[in-house]
Amino acid sequence: MKRLRIFSLISCFVMVLYFLIFSFSEISIAEQTSVQNCINSCAKKQQVCLNINADRRLCNVEFQKCVTACNSESDSPSSTQPSKPQQGSDRTVKPM
Numbered sequence: 001m002k003r004l005r006i007f008s009l010i011s012c013f014v015m016v017l018y019f020l021i022f023s024f025s026e027i028s029i030a031e032q033t034s035v036q037n038c039i040n041s042c043a044k045k046q047q048v049c050l051n052i053n054a055d056r057r058l059c060n061v062e063f064q065k066c067v068t069a070c071n072s073e074s075d076s077p078s079s080t081q082p083s084k085p086q087q088g089s090d091r092t093v094k095p096m
Contacts, residue, residue, distance in 0.1 A: 034074070035070055035071065035073075038066075038069075038070035038073070039067055041066075042067050045062070046059050046062070046063040049062060
C-alpha cells in the first residue's frame with residue numbers, strides 16, 4: 001500500500017511538471033514566430049523598395065529600421081504600452 005501511494009504521488013508530480021513545462025514553452029514559440037513574421041514582412045517591403053528605387057542603400061537602411069522595430073517590439077515588456085518616440089529620430093539628413 002505504501003508503495004502504491006508513493007508511486008501515485010510521483011506520477012502526479014511528473015504529470016504536473018510536464019504540463020507546466022509544455023504549456024509555458026508555447027508562449028516563447030509564439031513570440032518567436034511573430035518576430036519572424038515581422039522580419040519576413042520587412043524583407044517583402046525591401047523587395048518592393050528595390051523594384052521601385054535604384055538606390056540599394058536607401059532600401060537597406062529602411063530594412064534595418066524595420067528589423068530594429070521588430071526586435072524592439074519583442075524586447076518590450078508589454079506590447080500594449082505604446083513606445084515613446086526617440087527624440088530627433090524623425091529628422092532627415094539633407095546633403096549640403
